[in-house]
Amino acid sequence: MRTRSPLSITSTEYRILQAIPRSRNYAEISKAASVSISYVSRKMEELYGRGFRVRGIFDLEALGLSRITITSEYDADIYEPPGDIKIPYILRAVRVWNGKKPLLFVYAAPPRGLEEEFHDVLGLEGEVKKVTMKTNWRIDTALLTGIKDGLLVSRYEKLAEVLREIEPYEPKANESRIPDSLDTWLIALHMRNPYVKLASLLAKAGVKQQIASYHFSRHVQQFLLYNVVRLKERVKPPYRLLLLSTVEGEAERLAVALTQAPAIYEAYVLEGREVAVLVEAAKGEEYALFSSLLDTDMVEDFEDMGLVLEEPKSYTTPYGNVVAEKTWTLDPLYVAMRAIRKRLEKIEYNYGVYALD
Helix, strand or coil: CCCCCCCCCCHHHHHHHHHHHHCCCHHHHHHHHCCCHHHHHHHHHHHHHCCEEEEEEECCCCCCECCEEEEEECCHHHHCCCCCCCCCCEEEEEEEECCCCEEEEEEECCECCCHHHHHHHHCCCCEEEEEEEEEECCCCCCCCEEEECCEEEECHHHHHHHHHHCCCCCCCCCCCCCCCHHHHHHHHHHHHCCCCCCHHHHHHHCCCHHHHHHHHHHHHHHHEEEEEEEECCCCCCCEEEEEEEECCCCHHHHHHHHCCCCCCCEEEEECCCEEEEEECCCHHHHHHHHHHHHHCCCEEEEEEEEEECCCCEEECCCEECCEECCEECCHHHHHHHHHHHCCCCCCCCCEECCEEC
16 A cells, blocks of 8 residues: 655645635634634644645845845855854755755845845855845645645646746835844744744743734734745755746746746746746656746756755744844844854854744
């Protein structure tokens, strides 16, 4: 008898997962999926144990951050800092193998206007590119997602059809605001899990529920754009990092189309008509994707940057003492990098970053 995959889902579980991107709480999931709140609570805990994750997607630019990628020679201190040190403002770090010398691909959200200083403090020699748009796989609207034997699969054989129909779009907040220190913590918590149960965390931190609720509703909630479902190791490594060059005006359309399937969880539109994607595809999915990329006139060329042999490192934005005089500061980055270069195991500075498993 064939063993059932932990990522195999029922039709009811699929309805629950499809409700997540637009739902702020379990009650809204319950209503959208036509099941009880207690059933949602039990199922969410069960799905988490089977490898499903939920992340909150924020409008980082409206919060005073920018979005960049850095591609450089591999630096172990950046990819795997010693001890418990985490480098603030790095959201994703990917080790890419193209031969025996690995590369390092970093997606980061440094304070707006401090991108060059951020890059300099990191000490990476690579190329910095501005991210003009970032798209994610959304299970509720994914046009290239199907179910086979209970598993979510990618349908890239239909990519050409979707490219003709889809309109590029990235949601944005209606206002801008620099968060305060409590806001930064709430943002990081909801990036990690938008359904986080705050009561015990607030009590431990000595923060009153009423104050946290006020900050979330007035300062944070409007920047939480939607939620995404992440399937932990839907396909086991190796993965591939691709850099696609597009014709003028089509990079955003391509990025949105590619993230209609779970094989590409997120896509970065870069200045200069390029799109960077990490492909987490099964063998058949990969063949369909590459065939479609070769066939479409929208892609002028693409480069296989190399293999990714382990899960990328993913993090939240930093929280705590990271905002001063109503602006984000690089002070914790200087402290972290100084500690890393001195081979310290921990640092004495009031900031934090959550690692995303």
